[in-house]
Amino acid sequence: MHTSLILLSDFAAAAAVQPLAAPKTIPQVIDGLTGWIMGIIALVATLFLTVGALRYMSAGGDPAQAEQAKGNFKSALIGYALAVLSPAILQVLQGILGG
Structure with a gap:
């Protein structure tokens, strides 16, 4: 019983030390969106190509x-072109937003 109490208190102490995540900057958010947007657009373009x-x-x-x-x-060709160009489009958006 005594060992489990020590382990539980060590776990609670380790969990309490974790710092909160800092808010992300606009460039970090745009970098994160780039991967998601490219993936989604490429997936939809592949669906159009398959159909x-x-x-x-x-x-x-x-x-x-x-x-x-x-x-x-x-449509698939346009989708693939957008997926390839999305980093450039998002860079322009970042420039407009002042990031």
């Missing part, structure tokens, strides 16, 4: 389905 490929393969000579597939491919 476009499935539509194109299942078109079976139907011109309307082939055109929809091409539209999905264009």
Whole structure:
């Protein structure tokens, strides 16, 4: 019993010493957002690419389905371009906000 009391008091003392997290600066927040935005945009672009490929393969000579597939491919290309350019866009935003 005595050992568990010592361990419990050591745990409580270690937990009490933890400092609070300092607020993040605007550049730190923008750096964090960059990774998330790039990932989300790339994920959506990959989804469009996959849907476009499935539509194109299942078109079976139907011109309307082939055109929809091409539209999905264009959307995927735009998405990938945005994912690549998002760090630059966020840097411009950081400059505007004064970070």
